[in-house]
Amino acid sequence: MKKTILIYGAILALFGLISCDEEDYLVFTAQPDPEGVNFENSFSSQYLLSEDTGTNIAERFFWNPVDFDAPVNITYDLEASLDSEFTTPVILGSTSATNQAVTVDQMLEFAEDLGLDDDPATTGEDGLPNNTGQVYFRIHAYSGTGAANSVEVYSDAAPLTLSIIEQAPDTGGGCASIYVVGAAAVDAGWEWSSPVEFFCDGDVYTARVELTNDTFRFFEIEGDWASGLNYPYFEEEGFTIDENLVNAADGDSNFSFVGTPGIYEVVVDSNEKTITLTPSTPYYLVGDGVPTGWNWDEPVVNVVETSAYIRTATLEFSGTGAFRVFTSFNDWNSGINYPTFEEMGYTIGENFENAGDGDSNFTFVGIPGTYTMTINTLEKTISLE
Secondary structure, X not given: OHHHHHHHHHHHHHHHHHHHHHHHHOOOOXXXXXXXXXXXXXXXXXXXXXXXXXXXXEEEEEEOOOOOOOOOOEEEEEEEEOOOOOOOOEEEEEEXXXXXXXXXXXXXXXXXXXXXXXXXXXXXXXXXEOOXXXXXXXXXEEEOOOOOOOOEEEOOOEEEEEEEOXXXXXXXXXXXXXXXXXXXXXXXXOOOOOOEEEEEEOXXXXXXXXXXXXXXXXXXXXXXXXXXXXHHHHHHOOOEEOOOEEEOOOOOOOEEEOOOOEEEEEEEEOOOOEEEEEEOOOEEEEEXXXXXXXXXXXXXXXXXXXXXXXXXXXXXXOOOOOEEEEOOOOOHHHEEOHHHHHHOOOEEOOOEEXXXXXXOOEEEOOOOEEEEEEEEOOOOEEEEO
């Protein structure tokens, strides 16, 4: 009986040794990635910042995945610092993905730490406006939890130039709006429920108006018929008036629109003493993220002004590629990319993001399908339905 017990003990001991050998054989040791980690997107020459667009994404950082040659969890920290040595780095986000968005508000915090402001009256020690400075960004990739025995690697620092948009100086040139009422102004008619407002900047009054062949009049005060400014008034003031407008020769000598019905930008310039009409033209969508492609061959997607200030286009979004908005046909210099709309204060629908490519184009991130895209230049919105 004792022999039997000894034999079983020996067998168990042998299996124990084999098990230990196999376990030792499966141990992996993480090694630094010889390729390192690097940013993969191109950065803008400067990032214009404003509190009005604080929740917008200023930049989405992209980088390559690292390989530590072992089955370990990898975490990426996007770090920022006021100095290139990262003396006191700030972690803007930790992720297992290879991209991280940074908002305008986050960049504004660094701008404030640099002592930048939006006051045009303040300057730096060199006498130049103190609204511009540099912040450094890098990626810290590491295995596991980042403890002492973790493998880690850092990217090179990327300096980004931040510029706070300065407030326009108060030159005392503010001026009140004027209004148009009349049957020629389709959205107004001869009543005060929906007059067309002409916004004033430096004594230049501007509005987009849908006009038809009928009459209208300008008014200095909303709701006050006695404040009317008719055609002879502007003639007597020495204005040169667009050829599409003539004296209606009715009882009130109103304006009569005699041009092609449609939407026009109407400008009353009290400095140059001119009244001009410019017909509406479409915006254009070009890129491989829309049916047009990256060329100007027909058909190009036209975003047509269907009512004053509102341009629309119905098209298919595939969910791949990128595109840009252009204000002039076949003119690459007329492009407006994603961050430019942000800087102009636009609220952009959640189905669109900054493509993060070299030109910061738009990319569609919603469910592929056919949508109506609307660009509202009055409310400053870009939306999909």
